[in-house]
Amino acid sequence: MKVLKFGGTSVGSSENINKVIDILENYGKTDAVVCVVSAVGGITDKLLLTGKQAQNKELAYKDTLNLIKDIHFGIINELNLGNGENITKHVDNEFTALEDLLNGIYLINELSPKTSDKLVSFGEKLSSYIIAETMKNRGISAERKNSQDIIITNSNFTRAEVDFKVTNANIQDYFKSASQNITILPGFVSKSKLGEQTTLGRGGSDFTAAIVAAALKVDQLEIWTDVSGMFTTNPKLVKQAYPISKISYQEAMELSHFGAKVLYPPTVQPVLSLGIPIHIKNTMEPEAVGTIISNDVVEEVTPVKGISNISNIALLTLQGSGMVGIPGFSKRLFETLSQEKINIIMITQASSEHSICLGIDDKEAERARVAIDFAFENEIALQKIDPIIVETNLSIIALVGDNMKNHQGISGKMFSTLGKNNINIRAIAQGASEKNISAVIAESDVKKALNTLHEQFFESKTKQLNVFITGVGNVGERLVEQIKQQKKYLKENLKINLRVAGLSNSRKMIFNEEGIDLKNWKTLLDSGETASLKGFFENTKNLNLRNSIFVDVTANADVANLYADYLRQSIGVVACNKIACSSDFKNYKLLKELSLKYNAPYLFETNVGAGLPIIDTLGNLMASGDKVNSIQAVLSGSLNFVFNNFTDETKFYDVVKQAGAEGYTEPDPRIDLSGVDVARKILILARESGVEMNLEDIENASFLSEAGLKSGSVNDFYETLIKDEAHYQSLYASAKANNCQLKYVAQFNDGKASVGLEEIPEGHPFYNLEGSDNIVMFYTQRYPKQPMIIKGAGAGADVTASGLFADIIRIGNN
Structure with a gap:
């Protein structure tokens, strides 16, 4: 004999009831079957609502009652019972009795626990009757037995205690003489020794099934629900959750107590002492393996079930x-x-x-x-x-x-x-x-x-990173494309599941906690909500995703001012924006402290050398106990490009324009040509080497003409380049006469830093620095004479994007 229990969702519609009947009919071909059913999904709550409404003198109880009627008669009609007059008549009589009960509650303005039990019992009695009659109508050997005739309790209404001695004898006596293949029992309902209607409390239908299974000493109790077993965690909240194939009674009780709704803890009590396994199955997917609860559990790889x-x-x-x-x-x-x-x-x-x-x-x-x-x-x-x-x-x-x-x-x-x-x-x-x-x-x-x-x-050590990117212009667009291209590689080789959960430009922003589709992210962004820096932060914070990283691909001071807010929410920050790291030392130090306090990474490798590992290398030197003596560097890819292409046969104005067109300078070239950008970079390196310093402490010997320094706009600045061509040609002529190359050099030595244009003689490491390349030489206690040299492309959208990407991956690997 087999005992099966079907929950409210399993009998919640005619479609699902047909699935239940198919399962029972298949089981009935080889075994006698006892089937315990819950009320139609949601009906118990609706019955309780009608009682509360009637008690409160709210005539709306009649509307709720009509809704309950419509649900049941709708199911009956959809089951295509043919000559179903007897079924309709019986259900009508039940609803007449239910209406009389509610009218009484309304008149006396009282809903006692005893009356409440009588009220909610209608749900299971109706569903069990409809299912049994449908099966008989289809020629299946099935009968309904009212559980109230066999499960006897005390008079503790709403949570009655079972008299197992009497109940077990009743169950055994009934099934000794039962001739039908399939017996349908309403779950949850029972009667007291005095003949009063009682209920078994929350999870009562599971309890009914367990009582019957224990009394009949069956080989296994099957609980059929709308999920394929007990999951490793809530699958509605965790997409990667999966069913647990085997689990012990104790583990099942613990998980059930803590919210696993497929099982109610008292359910296991009647079968626990007898060692009867419980099999959780899915009505919607009957072929799914489900979960077996028993004492015979093989130890899993992970100790956490x-x-x-x-x-x-x-x-x-x-x-x-x-x-x-x-x-x-x-x-x-x-x-x-x-x-x-x-x-x-x-x-x-x-x-x-x-x-x-x-x-x-x-x-x-x-x-x-x-x-x-x-x-x-x-x-x-x-x-x-x-x-x-x-x-x-x-x-x-x-x-x-x-x-x-x-x-x-x-x-x-x-x-x-x-x-x-x-x-x-x-x-x-x-x-x-x-x-x-x-x-x-x-x-x-x-x-x-x-x-x-x-x-x-539970997962194969795949770490999910949720990235929120502000500034999807030239560099930001390349970063998104690199992430799209490498997404599969990261997951398969580095076990990093990288998702872009938020994107913003100056006009629009979009968010998706499951990850934005990067195949058409531009279209999605164009139809997004109006962008705002505070709104982007609030959305990122409220999504509250694990391993969140904010990526700043702007040169905006207002964005940089929000880093502290992100870090306080344990949201990591990756930035190519130099403003924060080169701001007042107190702010720089605060960001570092917040990063440590809230365990939120703050990485800014691209602040100095685009994709070159300059800051990371310096950090490793410091962490290993080395000490920086001095730094010499060419840190501006844009300025190196300009002076590598400027000759006595070119115009300075034309070369600067070309640098802008190829993406080497900022839209405002004064940021690059004034030396401020390089000053910020050497400041960051000085700070990362352990020195307290501010931007105003750095000596900046500008090569621009006086008119260029005083220009009020970008257009005015370009005009000064044309007018002051002789000034720039004189710089080139001096270097050429001395057989030198012009390089904009940053230096840090003995706690002092400076930036300026220098004539580099032949043989110097800077002399043959080509294109937009950068170079940094670290002289340290371990490298006192032959410096550690880092050299490579120091500007350009692709390399800057790759530097940001590398910082994101670095977080994923930690």
């Missing part, structure tokens, strides 16, 4: 110095809540005895607060303890696994993983059995926490 959560939690904290060393506080606290019938979900107490934390349903928080403050009124008045502290909008997340106790560092890995993503833990509980590690976090962090922990414990 699942991650679950309970939402809508309130945390109560009773604290005070008067509690220390005084017995009885815990007893009084728990008794107070017990008297109020408030269930405690989680308990944690520090060894100092100074405080006790309790997790409860937040709907009961205010009632708990009033009751506890009243119970401890005297101690609060004497200031021995504080008034109860109530925190709401919380959730409990839990790691569950029988074998966690045999593996070191599970809790450490859990908490460090949450900490790296700025998920604050309000309370922690771990039993001595170590089957469950629970933590209370903000409700808003649940999705990020579940995804982060699932990635850590």
Whole structure:
């Protein structure tokens, strides 16, 4: 004999009921089958609503009742029962009785637990009747047996306790003589010894099935629902979640208690002592393997079997110095809540005895607060303890696994993983059995926490990065294209799942927490919402995705001013914008401190040498204990391009224009030609080598003419280049006469820095520096005579984009 239970969604429509009948008919070919069914999906809640509406004298209860009628008769009509007059008549009679009951509630303005049980029992009785009659109508050997005739309880209405001795005897006696292949039982409903209608409480249909399975000592209990078993975590919140093939009774109870809705913990009690396995199956996908709950569980590769959560939690904290060393506080606290019938979900107490934390349903928080403050009124008045502290909008997340106790560092890995993503833990509980590690976090962090922990414990070490890019102009566009091109490579070879979750230009911005489709990102961006820097930050923060990285591909001071806000939200920052790192030293230091405090990477390699690993190399030298003596560098790809192409046969104006057209200079070439850009770069290198310095401390010997320095606009500046051609030709002539090359050189030595145009003699490492290349020479304690040299392309959209990309990958690899 087989016992199957089908939940509300499994019988929630005529289409699903047909699937249930197909499954039962197939099983009935080889075995006798007992099928326990829930009410049609959502009906129990609607019945409770009608009762509350009637009790409150709201005539809307009639509308809700009509809706319930429409749902059931709609299902009956869609099942194509042919001559279904008897079915319709029976269901009509049931609804007449239900209407009479509601009218009575409305008239006396009262809904007692006893009446409530009678009210909600209609759901299961209707669904079981419709299914049984449909099967008989189709010639299937099936009968309906009212569970109220065989499951006997006490009179504890809404959560009745089963008399197993009488119930087991009733079940065994009935099925000894039952001749039908398939028996349909309504779940959830029962009767007291006095003949009153009772219910078995939350998860009662599962409980009914377990009671029958235990009484008949079947080989297996099957629970059919709308998901393919118990998942590693909530698949609605974590796309990578997958069904657990085998799990122990204890693990199933822990996961069920912490929000895995496919099973209610008391369900396993009747079958637990008998060792009857429970098989969770999917009505919509009957061929799926599902989950088997039993004592015979093979140890998995990971000691963690699942991650679950309970939402809508309130945390109560009773604290005070008067509690220390005084017995009885815990007893009084728990008794107070017990008297109020408030269930405690989680308990944690520090060894100092100074405080006790309790997790409860937040709907009961205010009632708990009033009751506890009243119970401890005297101690609060004497200031021995504080008034109860109530925190709401919380959730409990839990790691569950029988074998966690045999593996070191599970809790450490859990908490460090949450900490790296700025998920604050309000309370922690771990039993001595170590089957469950629970933590209370903000409700808003649940999705990020579940995804982060699932990635850590269940996925093949693939790290998901969520990138938000501001500034998709020349460099930004190349970065997006590089990410699109390398996405597959990163996932397969570096185990990095890189998603662009946000994009913005000066006009529009778009977001997608599942990742923007990079095949048509330009079209999507054009139809996005109006861009704003604050709006971009708020959207990035509110999406609250794990491993989030903000990428600044602008030269905008307002964007740079938001770095601190991003870092405080544990959102990493990658920037080619030099403004923040070359701003006041206090701000530079603050950003560094925030990066460490909130475990948010702040990388800016492209600030100095586009795609060249200059800052990274310097950082490695410093971290290994080396010390910088001096730095000599050509750090402007644009200026190097200009002076490599400027001769006595060219015009300075034409060369500068060419540099702009090829993307080597900023739209305002004065930023490059004034030397300010190079000054910022040497300042950043000086700071990264451990020196406190500001931009005004750097000597800048400009080569521009006086008119060029004073020009009020870009157009005016270009005019000065034409007028002052003789000035620039004189610079070239002097260098040529001395057999030198003109290079714009940055130097740092003995705590002082300078930038300026220099004549570089033949044989010097800078002499043959071609095109837009940069070069940096680090003289250190370990490299005192022969410097460490880094040389290569120092400007251009592609190399700058690749530098940003490298910083993103560097974060992914950490």
